[in-house]
Amino acid sequence: MTLEDITTNIKVCKNCRLYEAAKNPVPGEGNPKAAIAFVGEAPGATEDATGRPFVGRAGKLLEAGLKKIGYAREDVWIGNVIKHRPPENRDPLPDEIKACEKYLALQLNTISPKLVVTLGRFAMNYFYPDGKITRDRGHLVQTKGFNIYPIYHPAAALRNGNMMETFKKDFVRIPNVLNEIINKKDETTSQSTDGQLGLEI
Numbered sequence: 592m593t594l595e596d597i598t599t600n601i602k603v604c605k606n607c608r609l610y611e612a613a614k615n616p617v618p619g620e621g622n623p624k625a626a627i628a629f630v631g632e633a634p635g636a637t638e639d640a641t642g643r644p645f646v647g648r649a650g651k652l653l654e655a656g657l658k659k660i661g662y663a664r665e666d667v668w669i670g671n672v673i674k675h676r677p678p679e680n681r682d683p684l685p686d687e688i689k690a691c692e693k694y695l696a697l698q699l700n701t702i703s704p705k706l707v708v709t710l711g712r713f714a715m716n717y718f719y720p721d722g723k724i725t726r727d728r729g730h731l732v733q734t735k736g737f738n739i740y741p742i743y744h745p746a747a748a749l750r751n752g753n754m755m756e757t758f759k760k761d762f763v764r765i766p767n768v769l770n771e772i773i774n775k776k777d778e779t780t781s782q783s784t785d786g787q788l789g790l791e792i
């Protein structure tokens with residue numbers, strides 16, 4: 592299945608109630624062979640209006656962070672766990688998460704990024720439900736076949752000066768974290784022919 596096939600399925604999906612109030616699905620976008628994928632919670636109002644992820648104020652901060660570390664938006668993949676905006680930005684309900692989470696798994700399995708940067712608590716908990724964002728942010732974890740680097744959500748950073756400082760500090764470390772993964776993989780590959788990342792969620 593290609594990323595386009597997954598997008599097509601998301602666009603016609605009615606597996607939970609969230610499509611009813613949303614203006615557009617927001618499947619995610621970016622480089623289909625990205626080394627880095629950024630994953631947030633769910634679309635906000637601007638994303639809902641445009642059908643594109645992270646295009647509001649939080650998106651501008653994400654883009655500024657990317658520029659700082661030498662990447663353009665097109666170099667990476669950007670998406671959310673939930674593909675339709677929950678009404679009034681409420682938290683997605685458990686049955687909605689259950690209905691939607693397979694799409695992100697399919698997308699990440701297709702892209703096979705070396706590093707997944709999760710933005711905020713919700714996206715981190717998708718990969719490891721027991722994680723605590725204040726404790727675990729800025730620490731690389733291998734789980735469910737992916738290298739996960741959780742950081743604060745840019746929208747949270749925009750609301751809180753201390754979180755903004757931490758967000759920036761964690762963000763500029765992304766290239767080092769990626770190098771760490773690549774170097775570790777080189778070591779593993781030289782010891783074993785099975786250098787592939789596991790891909791199951």
Ligand code: SF4
Pocket residue numbers: 601604605606607608609610616673674675687690691
């Ligand atoms: S939020 Fe996800 S599961 Fe629910 S309708 Fe949209 S794509 Fe389907």
